[in-house]
Amino acid sequence: MYSQIDSNKRKTWFLMILFIILISALGYFLDYFTQAGNGLLIMAIIISLAMSLFSYFSGDKVALAVAGAKEIKSNDNPYVYKMVENLCITAGLPTPKVHLIEDKAINAFATGRDPKHASLAITTGAISKLANEELEGVIAHELSHIKNYDIRLMMIVIILVGIIALISDMFLRLTFDGGRRGNGKSGNPILLIIGLVLIILSPLIAQLIKLAVSRKREYLADAAGALLTRYPEGLAKALEKIANDPALLKRANGATAHLYISSPFKGTKKFLANTFSTHPPIEDRIAQLRQMA
Numbered sequence: 057m058y059s060q061i062d063s064n065k066r067k068t069w070f071l072m073i074l075f076i077i078l079i080s081a082l083g084y085f086l087d088y089f090t091q092a093g094n095g096l097l098i099m100a101i102i103i104s105l106a107m108s109l110f111s112y113f114s115g116d117k118v119a120l121a122v123a124g125a126k127e128i129k130s131n132d133n134p135y136v137y138k139m140v141e142n143l144c145i146t147a148g149l150p151t152p153k154v155h156l157i158e159d160k161a162i163n164a165f166a167t168g169r170d171p172k173h174a175s176l177a178i179t180t181g182a183i184s185k186l187a188n189e190e191l192e193g194v195i196a197h198e199l200s201h202i203k204n205y206d207i208r209l210m211m212i213v214i215i216l217v218g219i220i221a222l223i224s225d226m227f228l229r230l231t232f233d234g235g236r237r238g239n240g241k242s243g244n245p246i247l248l249i250i251g252l253v254l255i256i257l258s259p260l261i262a263q264l265i266k267l268a269v270s271r272k273r274e275y276l277a278d279a280a281g282a283l284l285t286r287y288p289e290g291l292a293k294a295l296e297k298i299a300n301d302p303a304l305l306k307r308a309n310g311a312t313a314h315l316y317i318s319s320p321f322k323g324t325k326k327f328l329a330n331t332f333s334t335h336p337p338i339e340d341r342i343a344q345l346r347q348m349a
Contacts, residue, residue, distance in 0.1 A: 071269045075216045075262070082223045082258055085250075089227070115211070116167040116175055119312045123165070125155035125177040136183060140176060140195055147199055147284055152176045160303040162186065162294070165315035166198040167207055174202045181303055186294055193281060193291030197317055200280035206273045210314065213266050220262040227255050264332075270314045271336045278341055282348055292345040299338045 130137045137154055144151045152166070152174035160181040168174030176198055182191060201207065282288035298318045308320035314334035 067272045071265055071272065072213075074265055075213070075220075078258060078261060078265075079216065079219060079223075081254060082220065085255060086223065086227055113169070116169070116173070116207075119165070119167045119315060120155060120175060120177060122307065122309050122312055123157050123177055124159075124307050125157050125175075127153055127155050127175075133183075136178065136191075139188075139192060140199075143192065143196055143199055143284060147196075147203055149199060149203055150174075152199075152202060154178075156180055156183075157307075159306055161305040161320070162298045162301045162303070163305055163316050163318060163320060164194050164198055165312070165317065166201045167315055168202065169208055169211070170205065171202050174207075176202075179305070181301070185297060185301065189285070189287055189290035190294035190297065192285055193287065194294050194317055196284040197277045197281035197291060200277040200284060201273070204273070204276060204280060206277065207315075209273065210266075210270065213269050217259075217262045217266050221259045224255050224258050267332060267334055270334045274317075274335050275341065275344065278345055279348065282345055288345040288348045292342045295338050295342050295345075299342075 128137065130141075133154075133156065136156075140154055141151050149171050152168065152171075153176070155175060155177040157163075157177055157179045159179040161179055162182045162185055164176070164178040164182055166174060166176050176195070178191075178195070182194060186194065278291060281291055285291070295318065304322065305316075305320035310321075313319055313321060316335075318338060319333055319335040
């Protein structure tokens with residue numbers, strides 16, 4: 057379990073470094089083509105940060121509202137609330153706000169910018185269909201997202217994706233509006249082609265990196281959750297039930313799909329799930345959990 061956690065952390069940092077390299081390359085080519093210096097890069101960063109402030113401080117409330125989650129107290133559902141409290145004591149975390157989603161599908165998600173401002177949402181389908189150790193595994197997975205600051209990390213990733221998209225859009229607008237290239241540098245056709253391809257494809261590349269980071273954090277939360285309960289089989293069985301559950305999440309939303317323990321959109325082929333999904337294939341997650349000992 058420890059080796060799996062270390063491996064996923066390294067892969068996440070590698071993907072974040074790719075983001076930095078991509079933004080640096082975009083900044084270079086923008087200067088090369090437009091002679092605008094770092095002005096466009098700085099402008100894109102400022103706009104992306106400003107747009108992300110609302111999401112950082114209020115994104116959890118929006119996600120809970122979109123999911124139709126309702127906050128509960130200890131006496132509303134002692135079984136679930138006590139399970140969350142006990143796992144938080146084991147993990148050394150403050151107890152998050154606990155919410156229920158009236159839905160027959162088996163799913164759950166955590167949100168919040170840090171452990172002191174975290175919320176946990178669980179579907180009623182998960183509570184009714186999962187055995188005690190399976191539900192415990194699901195909750196431990198979500199608490200691991202909170203402990204690892206995954207929501208904050210994904211916010212940073214979203215900001216980086218926004219910066220890249222804005223840079224690409226600004227460059228294309230300048231180009232079509234007659235923006236000039238600088239001082240004969242455009243005479244190098246190879247560099248010109250590389251720059252144009254990178255700027256045009258960079259938003260897609262950024263999205264793929266974002267999805268890859270999301271998938272690595274799911275593997276990390278699986279391993280950390282198994283470490284918390286000391287029973288990987290509990291989460292593995294829960295994921296099996298999720299995979300075979302015919303119920304679909306009624307209020308599934310693409311903007312919040314990455315938050316859930318399993319993608320609310322089922323039916324994706326494995327190749328597509330490995331490349332274009334917020335979550336890795338469930339069968340791969342189950343196999344990795346059962347290799348942990």
